[in-house]
Amino acid sequence: MRNAFFFVLVIILFSSCEEWNIKTYNVPSEFQPYVDKFKTDAKKYGYNFDDKGLIVRFADLDNNIAGLxxxxxxPILIEIDREYWASASNTKNAxxxxxxxxxxxLGHGFLQRMHDNTVLANGDWKTIxxxxxxxxDRASNINYRGFRKAYYIEELFTRTNDTPAWSTLIPQFDNIDENVILQQDFSSGSDWTIGSNSLYESSIENGAYTFTTKTSQAFYVLNKGTLNTSNDFYIEVRLKASAGLDDSFGLVCGSFNDGNTPTSLHYFYQKGNNHMYIGESECLGPFIDLYTEILHPNEFNTFAIRKYNNMLYYYINDTFIYHNDLDEIINMYGSQIGFKIPGNSTLYVDYAEVRENSTGLKKRNTTELSVEKATEKKxxxxxx
Ligand SMILES: [Zn+2]
Structure with missing residues (x-):
């Protein structure tokens, strides 16, 4: 009986505070700017949702569901996971x-759009x-910023099947004026830390730089001062790792605790045998989780990043695979170049070469080598 009474009480409480009708509009201030933006954008495509009811509320959703x-x-009801919102709030691309x-x-609710997992030629999802x-097994991350954003908004409202030009771009970089500023084949020396302690061990073995993590702690191994990332540059490394299939490893560049400038490390990671993560350490997860079959499983692969005219271009084994822009929010600072090694793994680097635009700033800091705990968001x- 007690249970029955409690049940009835719950029903009464729920019904008394959820007296919704078709015009009910209840959107907390956290969500209001995005709902307003949606309605404004919708009008450009001939929709008007001004008089529609809408309820948006926080919820504790299971199974890593960010929103429902x-x-x-x-009226339609949208629930946003509290944990997702808090994690997102704590990032540069919030x-x-x-x-x-x-x-x-809102695409589900107002536009009656269902899920569509079409992939564009360059690996981006066709639609948000x-x-x-x-x-x-890719992540649903959309690189929803920069030059892509206008396309994704248009696609949302029009379902266009037009191919965005950026999705088929094959960039050409002929006659680039640049100088080699680091060239390392690890035959004798290293431009990255050699040494050991209770957490890691690094050395040169058989012409490769090797870095082994002895615990579950992941590390960045960094060369600071050689590269000036405010200039255009090209970094190419050939590497492999003995790492778990769920761990990511690879190339990093930019700033990491670099004096007083913000922490902002761009990364280009391999995860498992077929995934590449492209992102920046202060954002929530990678910009994009690319699936590719050009990686050689468990073998050395060449990773390269070119910065040119405020754009980053990414290559695997000399094949261009992706590009995205730098802007005032996702910029590049500092002078660090190096690698990320997951916990309980060994990274092997066969060679590294860095070239920099010779017309840019020549001033350099003294080169310092450092090993830092990797502090990326999970x-x-x-x-x-
Ligand atoms: Zn959905």
């Missing part, structure tokens, strides 16, 4: 990834409406 839309209700999530859920079980496959 109850689109068959009237505004864009929050807008991305709200637009996805990707979701559910994603092909090749990569979670969020569902939407």
């Amino acid at each position: 839309a109850y689109y068959k209700r009237n 505004h864009d990834i929050k807008e991305n999530l709200l637009f996805h859920e 409406m990707c979701g559910d079980k994603l092909p090749n 990569v979670i496959h969020w569902n939407k």
Whole structure:
């Protein structure tokens, strides 16, 4: 009886505070700017949702669900996971990834869009409406910023099948004026730390730089001062790692505790045998989780990053695979270049070469070598 009484009470409480009608509009201030933006953008494409009811609320959602839309209700109800929102708030790209999530859920609710996991030629998702079980176990991350953002908004409202030009770009870099500023084949010396302590051990073995982590702690091994990342540059390394399939390893550049400048390390990581993560350490997970079959499993692969005209271009084994822009939010600072090694793993680097635009700033700091604990945000496959 007690249970029955309690149950009835709960029903009464729920019904008394959820007296919604078709016009009910209840959007907390955290979500309001994104809902307003959605409505403004919608008008450009001939929709008007000004008089529609809408309820958005925080919830504790299971299974790494970032947001849910109850689109068959009237008014539609959107629930946003508290943990996701808090994690996103703590990042450099907070505004864009929050807008991305709200637009996805409003796409279900107002536009009656279902999930669509089509992939563009360059590996980007065709639409921010990707979701559910994603092909090749990829993350649903959308590089929703910079030159891509206008396309994703247009696609959301129009379902266009037009191919964005950036998705088929093959960049050409002929006659670039640059100088080699670091060339290391590890036959005798190293431009990265050699040594050992209770957490790691690094040395040169058989012409390769090797770095072994002795615990679950991941590390960045960094050369600071050689590269000036405010100039255009090209970094190429050939590496492999004995790492768990869920761990990521690879190339990093930019700033990391670099004097007083912000922490901001760009990365280009291999995860498992077929995934590449491209991102920046202060953002929530990678910009994109690419699936590729050009990696040689368990063998050396060549990773390269070119910075040119405020754009970053990424290459695997001499094949261009992706590019994205730098801007005032996601910029590049500092002078660090190096590697990330996951815990309980060994990284092997066969060679490294760095070239820098010879017309840029010549001033250099003294080169310092350092090993720092990797402090990236944990990569979670969020569902939407
Ligand atoms: Zn969805």
